[in-house]
Amino acid sequence: MKNTDGTSRRQQFKAYFYRAGWLALDCWRHFKLRIILIVILSWLGITSATAIFGGLIFYIRSLESNSTPNLFGIEWQLNSPSLLTLFTLGMMLLGILSAVLLYWVDWLIAHLAIAYQKHASYRLFRIASDPRYFGWQRLVDGPPTDAMQLFFSTTRGTSIALRRMMGGILPGITFIVATVFLVKTSPGLTALLIPLILVYFIPLYQSNQWATQKQMAYSQIGRKARKGVAQALDLAVGTSLPPERKLEEARQSIEAPEYTEASVLFFARKLVNSRIQMVNGIFFVCCLVGLFTFFAIATFKGTRRWSDLLIYLFALRSAFVGLRQITTVFGKLSRLLPIYRQYVDFAIQAERYCQQRRRSPRLNQPLPQVLWIHASEQVFPDTLDTLKLHPGDQVWAIVTSEPDFSMLQAIAARLEEVIPDEADLISKSAFLTEAVLEPHPDGLNLPLQVIERQWQDPEVQPLREYFQQKERLQELFPDPHSDGAHSDGRLLSLETCFLLNVWSVAQACQILWIDVRILFKLDSDFVTAFLSAQPTRYVFLVTDDPAKALKRGTLKQSRQTLAGVLVFGNQGLAAGGDVEWLKTHVKLVQAYLEQQQEEAKMLFAALEDEEMDDDDDE
Structure with missing residues (x-):
């Protein structure tokens, strides 16, 4: 039984990444220039914000050591009011530039999601109208018109999933930049954190699996619960049965095990973000305790300064925030999977059917x-x-x-x-x-x-x-x-x-x-x-x-x-x-x-x- 459950989970995990990967590749094929622009602007925005932090560290360290930096052949007196004013203005301009670029990134991602929703809708229109796809109805159950309307309704959820996915670009770049900074600051200490990060991904993977399973279970049990309530409601408003009979039917439908289980699953699947935040919090606390111990010992030995701890903590915090946002993206995609998988699965099957039909030798064969x-x-x-x-x-x-x-x-x-x-x-x-x-x-x-x-x-x-x-x-x-x-x-x-x-x-x-x-x-x-x-x-x-x-x-x-x-x-x-x-x-x-x-x-x-x-x- 355990092996069966493990196999089922692995299949769900593969299906999850397969559909999310197909969605990402499909977006890349049709909107690669927009995605490249989003990546470039995200990089510039994060680099500008990092430059502020790096400039502050450089300025403070120079003042502490009473050194006079030589840049471009010029000695800069950092304690002069004019240079302090110039430095402050430079930091302010970098901050404004970073804020504007990051806002522009969000704006581009939102419009990319809108463009993809239109693209997905047009694809469905093409499948429904193009003679090359005639016969697509065999891919769906029930009335094909209703099925196509359902697919159209899921294009919105698909665009939301894509927006969440594209929203992972910015925290991904943040994590990369912060990790590079951590390695530059203390390679040995950063190497010691790698095993802890690998352990961290175990509960993260389990949380995403948990969210997907709860969503799938809700889809199945919720259907039965709604059917029972709908039947009781039909009796209540559409028949002349005695009120006692109507109330008894209503009570049975609401107190039915599937109704209670569906309600529990509805709210349980929303706890995925809380579970991820709990894992993130425990991970960060463990890192914080380890860092404090490491820097305390190094400071007592005179090989480190307490300011090094603050710098490293700031970089670690930035990396951790980026990693947390990335894991949140995975959690959101897990919850949205039952929605966008409807569109993704149908689009994949329709394209496959079109290719098979075009290559089929029976197209040119007469009827028997x-x-x-x-x-x-x-x-x-x-x-x-x-x-x-x-x-x-x-x-x-x-x-x-x-x-x-x-x-x-x-x-x-x-x-x-x-x-x-x-x-x-x-x-x-x-x-x-x-x-x-x-x-x-x-x-x-x-x-x-x-x-x-x-x-x-x-x-x-x-x-x-x-x-x-x-x-x-x-x-x-x-x-x-x-x-x-x-x-x-x-x-x-x-x-x-x-x-x-x-x-x-x-x-x-x-x-x-x-x-x-x-x-x-x-x-x-x-x-x-x-x-x-x-x-x-x-x-x-x-x-x-x-x-x-x-x-x-x-x-x-x-x-x-x-x-x-x-x-x-x-x-x-x-x-x-x-x-x-x-x-x-x-x-x-x-x-x-x-x-x-x-x-x-x-x-x-x-x-x-x-x-x-x-x-x-x-």
């Missing part, structure tokens, strides 16, 4: 003549293990949330995972959402020409018969010498708009993914004609309301010719069957969808709570 879909999950009774699809088949895909463009892509990506032939579905698909019902007058000429060229093809016969029966050929092919309907899209029927917007897109693909809400707005005869005009394409009709799809007359013909039904959960394909199976288990399917929605809601709520909790890290 038969698609075999294997549903390995057995969530429902009496499901089909395998579904066999041919071109021209219609399939219903039932999903957990509204089938927008991203959800349609998510289904295609998830379906690729259960097709043994490793077929590429996304690049050969057209995703039709409600936007296809909107008229686009500027883009109607090209699809109209495509329809005219193919109007006499056999596969278009159902549509040709529909427009002839409805006497709408004039609407589809207006007189070019008159004020055609196509000059103003508002005069077009929804059916004509749909056909003009979709036809050229459909001709270029082998798979159609259609949001059924579109079809519900169209004439049922047109829907039947359009679906019948796709004999060479796989057609997936996507809905989040199977009960409604079973009742609507628009899909009557589709129900009769349906090749199968696929049910998708948050993690992918959950079940497969035929239309009769769906009719028998529609209530069970509906309950499953609601359960998946609730689980996704709780997951995203837990992660959003972590994002909100970073406010006190400022």
Whole structure:
């Protein structure tokens, strides 16, 4: 058991530094000039402050020894009022310069964090929009739109983590400068402090591990606690149960072990800074006692002066402050890890997926003549293990949330995972959402020409018969010498708009993914004609309301010719069957969808709570 815990801790430690390192390198790749400027200004600011201290030591030592320093061939009388005034002004200017430079460093770091947040947001927009990333939805659980919104919310926490990381540059330089000064002042004594510093890092490492573990534990147990309270709250405000029953449910949810444990973990993880300060305090006291003993003995022997102790203590204090601030940065990054890891992990996976997809040989391979879909999950009774699809088949895909463009892509990506032939579905698909019902007058000429060229093809016969029966050929092919309907899209029927917007897109693909809400707005005869005009394409009709799809007359013909039904959960394909199976288990399917929605809601709520909790890290 101990070995397992040790391995788990080492893995967490590696994951922590891997994500923090990736974030630092990503920032360096895109903002290296800003980072270089921050380092240079930090160095100048610390050097200016150190010059003040060095100048004071030099001046005091010279006065104590009554020596007259010779600089640039000139002897300087340090006890003269004019030189004292000049020295004071010089120290003041160095102090002002140091303060201005260090403020400028903070200003640059803040604006670097803002710039990186914008960069991270743009990266997410690119992943969501760029065709090279199509299929990114397979990387997330739950509705992809909600997941992407969550990633956008974590960009703020990521920028805060980056700001904390960049804030470690200044104390890092302070520590280096002070350490160099310590070595110059007393190399032997400084060498004796090295073992103590190595011992100091042991509890520091444990404190950061402790913070990360508490944060992870809170993320898990807090989700359960919030779910119990949410259920009790629903009973309290949404039902007519007796007050005693409501209060009893509320008491049980609040007194539940997970609620108490979540509350303890919430505040316990905030003690990481206190633990680090405690370790720092003990370390500094040990150093102080050792130094005092060393200098007391050396002073009694006449080899050191008490002023040497004060000088060494000042340098040690500066090094210690820098080291303490560095350890605080590590503590803050440990606490922020559950927030910025969401963005970092997704960005890494998305880039890796894009590269794998670009190099995949199946991109240029045609679809197999038969698609075999294997549903390995057995969530429902009496499901089909395998579904066999041919071109021209219609399939219903039932999903957990509204089938927008991203959800349609998510289904295609998830379906690729259960097709043994490793077929590429996304690049050969057209995703039709409600936007296809909107008229686009500027883009109607090209699809109209495509329809005219193919109007006499056999596969278009159902549509040709529909427009002839409805006497709408004039609407589809207006007189070019008159004020055609196509000059103003508002005069077009929804059916004509749909056909003009979709036809050229459909001709270029082998798979159609259609949001059924579109079809519900169209004439049922047109829907039947359009679906019948796709004999060479796989057609997936996507809905989040199977009960409604079973009742609507628009899909009557589709129900009769349906090749199968696929049910998708948050993690992918959950079940497969035929239309009769769906009719028998529609209530069970509906309950499953609601359960998946609730689980996704709780997951995203837990992660959003972590994002909100970073406010006190400022």
